[in-house]
Amino acid sequence: MGGSAAHSTFKIPSKLNDTSTSSIYNQSHLKGFIQKASLVIWDEAPMTRRHDFEAVDRSLRDLMDNDEEPFGENVFVLTGDFHQILPVVVRGTPAQTIDACLKSSTLGPTFQQLHLRENMRVMSAQNKSTATELAEFSEFFLQVGKGRHEINPALGPDDIKIPKNMLIENPVEELSNDDEDEELRPGVIPRGLARMVDEMYADINNPEIANDEYFANRTILTTTNAVVQRITEAVAQRLEGVSHEYLSTDAVEEDEEVNFFEQEVLHTVNINGIPPHKLTLKKGAPIMMMRNLNPDLGLCNRTHLPIVELKPHVIHATIMTGERQGQHVLIPRIAFISDGEAREFPFRLRRKQFPVQPDFAMTINKAQGQTVQNLGLYLSTPCFSHGQLNVTLSRVTSRSKFKALIEYPQLEKEDGVYTDKIVYRQIFE
Numbered sequence: 001m002g003g004s005a006a007h008s009t010f011k012i013p014s015k016l017n018d019t020s021t022s023s024i025y026n027q028s029h030l031k032g033f034i035q036k037a038s039l040v041i042w043d044e045a046p047m048t049r050r051h052d053f054e055a056v057d058r059s060l061r062d063l064m065d066n067d068e069e070p071f072g073e074n075v076f077v078l079t080g081d082f083h084q085i086l087p088v089v090v091r092g093t094p095a096q097t098i099d100a101c102l103k104s105s106t107l108g109p110t111f112q113q114l115h116l117r118e119n120m121r122v123m124s125a126q127n128k129s130t131a132t133e134l135a136e137f138s139e140f141f142l143q144v145g146k147g148r149h150e151i152n153p154a155l156g157p158d159d160i161k162i163p164k165n166m167l168i169e170n171p172v173e174e175l176s177n178d179d180e181d182e183e184l185r186p187g188v189i190p191r192g193l194a195r196m197v198d199e200m201y202a203d204i205n206n207p208e209i210a211n212d213e214y215f216a217n218r219t220i221l222t223t224t225n226a227v228v229q230r231i232t233e234a235v236a237q238r239l240e241g242v243s244h245e246y247l248s249t250d251a252v253e254e255d256e257e258v259n260f261f262e263q264e265v266l267h268t269v270n271i272n273g274i275p276p277h278k279l280t281l282k283k284g285a286p287i288m289m290m291r292n293l294n295p296d297l298g299l300c301n302r303t304h305l306p307i308v309e310l311k312p313h314v315i316h317a318t319i320m321t322g323e324r325q326g327q328h329v330l331i332p333r334i335a336f337i338s339d340g341e342a343r344e345f346p347f348r349l350r351r352k353q354f355p356v357q358p359d360f361a362m363t364i365n366k367a368q369g370q371t372v373q374n375l376g377l378y379l380s381t382p383c384f385s386h387g388q389l390n391v392t393l394s395r396v397t398s399r400s401k402f403k404a405l406i407e408y409p410q411l412e413k414e415d416g417v418y419t420d421k422i423v424y425r426q427i428f429e
Helices: 029-036 050-063 094-099 128-146 177-184 191-200 212-216 225-238 263-267 388-393
Strands: 040-042 076-078 159-163 218-222 243-247 249-252 278-282 286-289 304-310 314-318 328-332 334-337 349-353 356-358 361-363 374-379 402-406 411-413 416-420
Touching: 029 050, 128 388, 191 218, 191 225, 191 374, 191 402, 212 218, 212 304, 218 225, 225 356, 225 361, 249 263, 278 304, 278 356, 304 328
Parallel strands: 040 076, 218 361, 218 374, 374 402
Antiparallel strands: 159 416, 243 278, 249 349, 286 304, 286 356, 304 314, 314 328, 334 349, 411 416
């Protein structure tokens, strides 16, 4: 059995509290699998809620008939970096976010902490000059993560300077009232965003350059899904080819008491983790999976694929990277049901749509754990949660392959611009 998501392996419920357990039962085939496992490796642990670990702990103590040892004496290795993104707590305060972390759990002290101190990118550099550049860049984003960077006295510790050599020039232009109104119109690409797209996808229509490797090794990061959608539209406008529109079927989940919303209203609802009502795609464009559809076939959340053919009821694509690179797959529509806990709307939405999104840009949170060779950061608004800027900088291996465009910096200097960054220093105590 290969790697799989912790929630599916351990049957962790979506709604958890201080007494929750996972849904593994004594008669489950997973019990034998877990008993035979000599080691469980859980990646990106700092992003995971402590209640998830605690639910697995309680269940394994019961399954292994060992109530004295954490996880029933199964060996768990947790990997991750607390300088990066922490568990998402909807509309949560910094204190609530920290409380949701593993460090706030009674399990925290039971783990022996090991620190990785050797920079393998530096050690494997081909020459001394490259090694020096990599080491300096690594030190820069490490200081960002710790909140120990150079501080401008006029702004304080919550702002950081992005050096000029990491920026895309975005000169302030005098706009007439008509120009300002034009930039606000739906479908119009803001000048700054157009510059970012020019930088990152200049060769998108050159078949000799824009191959699978080209798309696999570049992306634009931003803070919210709404801005991701704007970036996607901007890049798609540049990409030659015929657009295909796929419309979802939307409804209110059957067990909801509120069921008087019209289809037209439901079509306008956009929820994180659920594709939009109207999905616009082009043949040859890259897409990314939004769900674990079939791990045995390589169709997992965040799998990257170029489109081969767009059919009425399936998308024909090939896997772009990894062991299954080049493998042909067919992707059907599936049902998405919104999380009732978020309660952004007075109902749970049920939407049937293809579980994919265009793969030109993604949120910073979605990018954690991925690495690309060419990275753009587009900030129409500043970063808003712990570790986002650190995650962005650490997605790319070299300073020269990173470019940022910051629409409204806090301060502009000749050698760079200042933008907000968030670090919850209590998490390191």
